[in-house]
Amino acid sequence: MNNKPGLNCPKCSFKIIISIEQLVSGNSIICPSCGLKLDIDKQKSKQAINAVKKLDNALKNSK
Ligand SMILES: [Zn+2]
Numbered sequence: 001m002n003n004k005p006g007l008n009c010p011k012c013s014f015k016i017i018i019s020i021e022q023l024v025s026g027n028s029i030i031c032p033s034c035g036l037k038l039d040i041d042k043q044k045s046k047q048a049i050n051a052v053k054k055l056d057n058a059l060k061n062s063k
Helices: 020-025 046-061
Strands: 006-008 015-017
Touching (some): 020 046
């Protein structure tokens, strides 16, 4: 399974896995590979959050 929600680090392209809680809370994300700090823009990431929520629901429903 390789469909975990996340984003690629703009600096080192490392796939950063982000939890839904992290996205929704709006806290900054630190790239575990290079240490780059990513600030989440709640407005801009609204669509991404909704997509992640849908995915999460789909995963829960499939169990
Ligand atoms: Zn990085």
